[in-house]
Amino acid sequence: MTATVALVVAAGKGERLGSDGPKAFVVLGGRPMLRWSLEVLRATVDDVVVALPADTPFAADGVRTVPGGAERSHSVRNALAAAPAQAELVLVHDAARPLLTAAIVADCLAAMEDPSVDAAIAAAAVTDTVKEADRVDGQVRVAGTLDRSRLWAVQTPQVFRRSVLERVLAQPDAVLAAATDDASLVEAAGGTVVLVPSPRTNLKVTTPEDLQLAELLLTAREAATP
Ligand SMILES: Nc1ccn([C@@H]2O[C@H](COP(=O)(O)OP(=O)(O)OP(=O)(O)O)[C@@H](O)[C@H]2O)c(=O)n1
Numbered sequence: 001m002t003a004t005v006a007l008v009v010a011a012g013k014g015e016r017l018g019s020d021g022p023k024a025f026v027v028l029g030g031r032p033m034l035r036w037s038l039e040v041l042r043a044t045v046d047d048v049v050v051a052l053p054a055d056t057p058f059a060a061d062g063v064r065t066v067p068g069g070a071e072r073s074h075s076v077r078n079a080l081a082a083a084p085a086q087a088e089l090v091l092v093h094d095a096a097r098p099l100l101t102a103a104i105v106a107d108c109l110a111a112m113e114d115p116s117v118d119a120a121i122a123a124a125a126v127t128d129t130v131k132e133a134d135r136v137d138g139q140v141r142v143a144g145t146l147d148r149s150r151l152w153a154v155q156t157p158q159v160f161r162r163s164v165l166e167r168v169l170a171q172p173d174a175v176l177a178a179a180t181d182d183a184s185l186v187e188a189a190g191g192t193v194v195l196v197p198s199p200r201t202n203l204k205v206t207t208p209e210d211l212q213l214a215e216l217l218l219t220a221r222e223a224a225t226p
């Protein structure tokens with residue numbers, strides 16, 4: 001069996017959420033947000049490393065912790081450095097996506113069984129019509145409408161072959177800082193990245209509205225769990 005490790009990035013401030021403390025520790029459904037995805041990952045991968053905000057003590061059984069970095073991808077790099085040597089597949093997940101399920105993890109890992117694939121990433125097909133627009137003279141002016149059939153909203157988890165992730169994360173800090181997800185670094189290096197269809201409910205808590213929605217979805221999920 002190929003050894004797997006999950007890197008959970010939890011070191012963000014959550015400025016868009018406007019919470020008092022770090023977003024990953026905001027209480028959601030009765031527990032810190034980070035705990036939801038950790039529970040799923042501890043049951044589905046071999047090891048877990050969490051990148052934490054400065055001065056935030058946290059401990060969970062069988063979980064390694066490291067300090068996060070200035071930007072998200074720097075936190076991923078710090079966590080990867082603490083991954084066990086035997087882990088060949090690396091799953092990166094945002095603590096800000098508490099609605100992760102074991103089925104999403106299993107689908108992403110299954111996609112890595114194809115040796116030609118460098119990375120397999122969860123994504124939901126876009127269902128809205130999407131327009132490009134520019135801000136001109138105080139207006140937001142439409143420049144065009146995109147072909148929705150080719151658009152996917154990308155999520156985490158994103159699973160990588162370790163050697164591939166190590167190579168792209170060895171780039172200078174400024175290159176990493178510009179990447180809003182890790183897969184884009186692999187794409188830029190010419191790697192093969194495949195999308196793994198995932199439900200839109202695997203949302204990222206970014207704004208107060210997302211937090212309300214996540215609370216509703218988690219409550220419904222818990223109520224439906226025997
Ligand atoms: N320096 C950073 C920045 C982000 N993250 C993590 O990356 C994930 C996605 O980031 P995002 O939701 O944008 O979180 P924040 O950076 O906290 O949000 P904001 O931009 O609103 O401050 C989150 O789980 C966040 O904790 C991290 O580990 N280290």
Ligand SMILES: C[C@](O)(CO)[C@H](O)COP(=O)(O)O
Binds near residue numbers: 094
């Ligand atoms: C990685 C990610 O969750 C994929 O949707 C997202 O890109 C993180 O972006 P953010 O700018 O840190 O919110």
